[in-house]
Every structure is written in structure tokens, then in C-alpha cells.
Amino acid sequence: MKELSVLIGGKAGDGINSAGAMVAQLLGHMGYHIYLYFDYPSLIRGGHNFAVIRGAGTSIGTCRENVDFLLALNQETVQRHRDHMNPGAAIIFNADLVKGEGQGVPVTSILHEEQAPAIMGNSALIGGFAKAAGIPWETVEAVFRSHIPRGTDLNLKVARKAYDLLSTVHPVEPCNSPGLPLLSGNEAIGLGLAMGGLEAYVSYPMTPSSSILHFLAEEKEKLGITVVHPENEISVVLMALGFAYAGKRSAVGTSGGGFCLMTEGLSLAGMAELPLVFVVSQRTGPSTGLPTYTGQSELQFVLTAGQGEFPRLIVAPGDAEEALYWSAVAMNIAWKFQVPAFILPDKTLSEGSYSVNSTSIPPVKREDPGTADQGSRYKRYTDTPAGISPLAYPGAKEAVVKVNSYAHDEAGYTTEEADMVDLMTRKRLRKWDGLIAEMEGYPQVNSSGPAGTSAAMLCWGSTRGVCREVAGTLGLRVVQPVVLSPFPMTALNAALNGVTTVICVEENATGQLATLAERHGIAIHKKVLRYDGRPFTYESLLARVREVLP
Secondary structure: OOOEEEEEEEOOOHHHHHHHHHHHHHHHHHOEEEEEEHHHHHHHOOEEEEEEEEEEEEOOOOOOEEEEEEEOOOOHHHHHHHHOOOEEEEEEEEEEOOOOOOEEOOOOHHHHHHHHHHHHHHHHHHHHHHHHHHOHHHHHHHHHHHHHHOOOOHHHHHHHHHHOOOEEEEEOOOOOOOOEEEEHHHHHHHHHHOOOOOOOEEEOOOOOHHHHHHHHHHHHHOOOOEEEEOHHHHHHHHHHHHHHHOOEEEEEEEEEEHHHHHHHHHHHHHHHHEEEEEOOEEHHHHOOOOOOOOOOOOOHHHHHHOOOOOOEEEEEEOHHHHHHHHHHHHHHHHHHHHOEEEEEEEHHHHHOOEEHHHOOOOOOOOOOOOOOOOHOEEEEOOOOOOOOOOOHHHHHHOOOOOOOOOOEOOOOOOOOOHHHHHHHHHHOOOOOHHHHHHOOOOOOOEEEEEOOOOOOEEEEOOOHHHHHHHHHHHHEEEEEEEEOOOOOOHHHHOOOOOOOOOEEOOOOOOOOHHHHHOOOOOOOEEEEEEEOEEEEHHHHHHHHHHHHHO
């Protein structure tokens, strides 16, 4: 497979994210499929930040441990990463701050000559990288003009100075693939929610979900949505439920710690039958844990959060394309069944960037429940065979639209009568049957690899990409349930048919998917777990799986 990897590193405040995104765009314009990973500590200034941009001839979703280009904005980057370079790798560095082998870019003198501000220094380094990689100047110019909205001409002058100073030492061959747009996982989630009819997004910033808030706030006019940043997570969930009560499709975004504060609101959604989508982007816990690193430790929490018993949908997309599709599905299902729905990404997916082929994403038909036209006879919780009551919203002519967190009757009035409590409980729980049947019409479980193999890797979420690459090397099957509640027993058993060794791969310490699968009668023979906040790389997972193969 034709591929290469680029690492760019420096300290917080050096613009690593934007520089990494520009490198990704350059490789994307050369026809490569892209996966980009950001690594940074929870510091506003200082610390070591780096981005790894991997380009390949086919779709990818993980990094390799060694790189072909090292772009160093400081000396620490060279010291930390020089032992992770492929033979013939090139080092491009800021000559004002770094000493060593490779090609230096005199950033300060270039900026002085062009009378450019210091913030444009990374343009010089990117220009130098482009020359070292043999990327045509026309491609560089096209990328800059597409992705730098202000000061484009001056940035290009700075980049051109460095481009002309350096030599091509590691030519990058173009791929024949058409250029694909790049989306981060969080951008894909935001767009997917909008595809599903999102009308209001409410969030308090919490890494790694924060960039959904930033993205949707920037795009709210184009998308025609309301975006609100309240004072805390309790306000977030209650405001979003207020939007839902008023008939507005709403979603909230947070991480595990913020979701802790939302659980009483979740129970209110369950009892009041208010549809709401929760995006819970996972990071390493417990408590504050590692705020800027990844993990998959919230599955059991989200499965059981909230007091009482009520149906819920949980989906865990594996890359940006899946995030786009399943976020729209989650919004649709929440409103069709009047239940909470969860999207469960992690830091790796949320903040990573992927090439996205929109033509491969199935359409999602919005199913609007409409409004009940029953006037004074309207009952918000009318008992029906499916457990789904007709919807009406405040302002409906002559209708009283009463929602209630207490046990209530069909009209929404508080009751403690045993027969009515029993009736309403069975009504809510009947939605499970319809939800299970509904989800059987969706691609709940993805599988790949040879059908005849006796061993399979079972994974969920962002581990999908790395598992597929490792399985390709070892000749294994990969089985990835995307829907985790209701648990897709029929589809999962079909995907595992003929498999005698199931190896569960997760980024948590206890094997939470393995526990869930075993609870449903699926035998897990081996577990490969990582819980240090870093995602599996191809090399690290390959070694671990080889250790446990029979």
C-alpha cells in the first residue's frame, strides 16, 4: 500500500493543530486518504504537542509508529521523535530554534524579509516541507488559497521563500485517488445531527466534545440552528429538554464528567418521554483523569445511567463517515420513539480527522412525528400498542401539553395509583420491542475479513480502523457492533458465525464491550486492552494480538 507519515511537533501555542491540518490538506490534494491524530497535554502554554498525519492509497483510521517526515518547531520534537523515523526519513526544522541534521528553515529572516507577523512562521515550515516532499508549488498555492481565508498572499510569499531555499530529498508520489474532503469526528457529528434535523445544540465546553460546540456556533447561520452555551451541564440538559418540549430537535455534548451532572436530566427525559440526543465523547478517567487523552470507559456508565428503567439508543461510530451517518440516525430514532439517544465517540475519533467519501454514506430519511390534532381531548401520554404517544407542543389549539417527572397518568397529571403506575411503566417499556425491530433495518454490525477464518477481533468505536489493518495482516475477521443498545444479538451472532476464537479489543481496563457481549451469551476468549490514554497503533496492536492468537 502506498503511504507516508508526517509528524509535526512543538509546544502549546505554536499552532500545531492548524499546521497539521495544512499538511493533511496537502497530502489530500496529492490523492491520499488521510488520518490525522493530535496529541497534546492539558496545558494552555508549554508542554509537547504533536500531530501525526498519515496518508495512504486506501481508507485508514490509525497511525503508524514511525514517520517519513519530521517537522520540528523546537528541539524537544527532535529529541522525542528521532528514534521513530523510517529509513531515509527527512527532518525539516525551524533553524532559529533547532540544531541537528536535516534541512533548516530560517523562519525569522524570512518573516523579516517579507514583513510578516510571527504567526505566519508555520507557513514557512510548511513551504519547506512541500519542497522536501516534491509537492508541486501549484498544489501548495491551491491549498493555501482554499484554507487560509485571511492574509493568503503574504502567507504564500513566506511559504514560497522556504520552498525555494530547500531541496527535494524524499519525493512523495501522487496517488490516483480523487481528493476527498477532510472532516474531524466532531465536525461529522455536528453535520450528522444537522442532517437529522437538529434545531438546537446546547453544550458547556468539555474536552474532547468542545469542538462540536465551536463548529456549530460558527456554522449556525448556514445550518439554521440555535447554539447555546449555558453556565453548567445541569443547565445544558434542562435547557435542551425545554427545547424538546417546545418541539425543537435538540442535542447536548459533553464528556464523562459533565454527563455525571446530566444524569438526573436523563431520567427526566426517560420519564417525561422527551426526545434528546446526548453526545458523550470519552476520555481517560476516573474524575478529571487525562482530560486531553482517549479512552473507552463510559460504555457501562451510559448503558445504565439514570434512575429507573426506560429505553435508550446507544451508537458508537468508528470513523467520521460513520459519525456523520449515525448522528443523523440517532436524532431520527430519538424523535420517532420519544427516547434519549446517545452518540458515544472518544477523543481519538472526536479530534482526529479523516478523508470522507460522502457518496458512500447511506441517506437518512427524516421521519417527522408531526403533531397531534386532538384539541381539548389531547393526552400527552396516551397509551398505544407501540407505547409511542401522539405528540403536541405548547401552543396547539385547545390542547394542554403537560409533561411530568412524577409518575403520571395519560394526561400527564401526577398519580400514585398502583394500576396507573403499572400501565404507564409497561407503556414506556413497550418501546423496546419497537426499537429492537426498527434497528434491525440498519447496519448495526460491521464485519470484514475472510468469512472462513476461525478467529475474529471484536471491537467498537475508533478502534475499528486499527483492528481492520491488523486483521488484514493476520488474516482475521473484524466484527464491530455500532449499535450497543438495544444490543444487536441477531446481527452479531450472524457476523460471528463459524468463529471459535473471539479477541475483544478495547481501550479501557475492564473490557466493557466484552462484559456486555458475555451478558448476552457471546463467549469472549481473549481480551486485548489499552488504558494509558493513547490509542492503539498498528504496530502495538499487531504485537498484542499475535501474543494471544491460538
